[in-house]
Amino acid sequence: MYDYIIVGQGIAGSMLSWFLMKANQKVLVIDKLNPSSSSNIASGMTNPITGRRFVKTWLADDMIPFAEETYRGLEKLLKEEFYHPVTIFKLFDSIKTQNDWSARCASAGYTAYLKNENIIYLDKQKVKNDFGGFEINGGSRLHADKFLSLYRNLLKEKEALREEDFSFSDLNVEGDIVSYKGIKARKIIFSEGANAIQNPYFKFFPFQLAKGECLILRIENFYSDKVIIGEAGIVPLPEKDLYYIGATHAWHYDDDQPSEIGRNEILGNLSTVLSAPFEIVDQKAAIRPTVKDRRPFIGFHPEFRNVGIFNGMGTKGISLAPFFAQHFTEHLLQQKPLIKEVDIKRFLS
């Protein structure tokens, strides 16, 4: 008998299973292995300051250090490196954005993230930066596909993984125990990412899914020591001269495959940032599990009390998942209340 069955081994299901196992719970993860899942193709960034108006990311002061502590701990356990602090170079596109940033610098709570207060200019042969940019401290990159693959092996070693497409017709949730193909558990929690739109228990999930596409480019003699963010983001990859370029954000789309529209959009955005020559190596696409109010979606079904969901990580799963997996674990094991912004009850009134 298991304490929890978790469906999905993206960043959400991985983190939830990890915190539950750390709390001595017996967990079984069911995942069908999707190399093109949102987590597997994410650029893996955590960024404390985002958007055109340079706003501090929601819960950044708590969430980003907690993500670092979690991934560092997992690096030690798995004996591999996959978490890297990075300097983020944010480009200004006008005098106005320079002034907006100066105003932000003076606000309380921002100084920790300022590498320095000066406007910096990069080599114009490489980057179009007439207005320069500024450097942000405290960002990082998780090599997400590497981490997920290593963590999957750990689950296999612990005999805590079943590789298959979850079949709802084999799930029985009557009474206090759930059963699935002869396996019994106290609770089942779904972390299927965007695939949750097919979950019959959470049809009320207020998804507003967003397709994201990225390109992998080869750029020689470029900046491998910083992530450059303008209309497009340029993220150095561990392999020499390779850079992740992204990402698009499409509310309307035909499928989850790389598209010509996506490629053209990225190249159009990139042309405002990159002046160095490049070669396209690959293109990837996935659907982000975004919720209407841009907050995670966590809790239990109002009628089936042992059927839960841990989802809605949207555009920020890398930083949200560790923090809220621990939060949900404390809710499950110590009855701590879920914070209202993430509790699914906000959509149930």
Ligand SMILES: Cc1cc2nc3c(=O)[nH]c(=O)nc-3n(C[C@H](O)[C@H](O)[C@H](O)COP(=O)(O)OP(=O)(O)OC[C@H]3O[C@@H](n4cnc5c(N)ncnc54)[C@H](O)[C@@H]3O)c2cc1C
């Ligand atoms: C192009 C792009 C770039 C991104 N960049 C970033 C970034 O830099 N930083 C950041 O924080 N976030 C980023 N994101 C968002 C991030 O990827 C998501 O927030 C996160 O991956 C969501 O994780 P998840 O575990 O909820 O879903 P997923 O990663 O989709 O995982 C769901 C898992 O469930 C499994 N599954 C689903 N249905 C079933 C079933 N029926 N049976 C068995 N298994 C099933 C799938 O195989 C998969 O492994 C990006 C997303 C995209 C698309």
